Amino acid sequence: MIVVEIDTREFTRKARQMGIFRADQLPFALANTLNDTMFKDTRPQIIGPTWSAAFTKRNAGLPRAAINVEKASKAKLSAGVFDALGKADLAVHAQGGAKTHSGTLAVPVLSRVRLHARGKTPWARELERRFSARAVRKTAKGLFVGKGGRLHLYFAFKGGAHLGKRFAFYEDFARRSVAGIRTRFPAHAQRAVATAFGR
Incomplete structure (x- = not known):
């Protein structure tokens, strides 16, 4: 599994710049940002364009069944996507190497x-x-x-058998996750603070 782990210092600075900082609400905003990014940006990229570029789709439901999300929480500021089936040697396709059998x-x-x-x-x-x-x-x-x-x-x-690197899982995960977090954090930070103050 590949995950995003958050260093909260940068996000604390960003929240202060926005003038909406509440320390107790920051983990809530970060967890929602991570989960939103995984479900709406990263996983759709991996099961859609990334998968299609690497494999011939003989079973249209396989990508959706294989790639699942591990969610973040206020206590665990990390989230990721992983191969839930473990049947398609996805990790080897993503890195290249010997097929395990x-x-x-x-x-x-x-x-x-x-x-x-x-x-x-x-x-x-x-x-x-x-x-x-x-x-x-x-x-x-x-x-x-x-x-x-x-x-x-x-x-x-x-x-x-040796499988060549063909599945751009790590590259597309990093690209879509970073872009999604940057885009989604401000709205989640504002929402968390508004909720805290009952607005």
């Missing part, structure tokens, strides 16, 4: 295996049901299907 990876041959919103067709475990047990051959190199007198590779076995 226990055992051997069965990598589909895309000319024979179709990828879609619910995964792939066929799955490796479905080959025998789809083509018959006699037609399927498993070797050290992968899973093959015999058709027309020849073996056709459907899944190649690999010990691991």
Whole structure:
């Protein structure tokens, strides 16, 4: 998870410049600013343009389900977004590196295996049901299907995979969060003080 943590000194100075400073209301204003920014600026950026630029959307609901917000409070002035599902190797796509997996990876041959919103067709475990047990051959190199007198590779076995950096998660998080906080803080500070004085 990546979070924004607030150093309140800059915001205290800003509140004093605005002439609306109330020390006991500052954490309330900051927490609301952070939460507003995460829900209205940062998360929409990550699940929208950032995701679309990095991945082919086969499942339109996946970004919204994967990226959640951790909210700030008056006692905890930090907020962020995180991968709630942990299934798409998003952290590796954001930094580049080795794909984590226990055992051997069965990598589909895309000319024979179709990828879609619910995964792939066929799955490796479905080959025998789809083509018959006699037609399927498993070797050290992968899973093959015999058709027309020849073996056709459907899944190649690999010990691991390297994913390149393609998901601008950290860059877009920082850009949208900083811009959102700067834009939203003055209104939240004024609202907090007005509430404190019963206006």
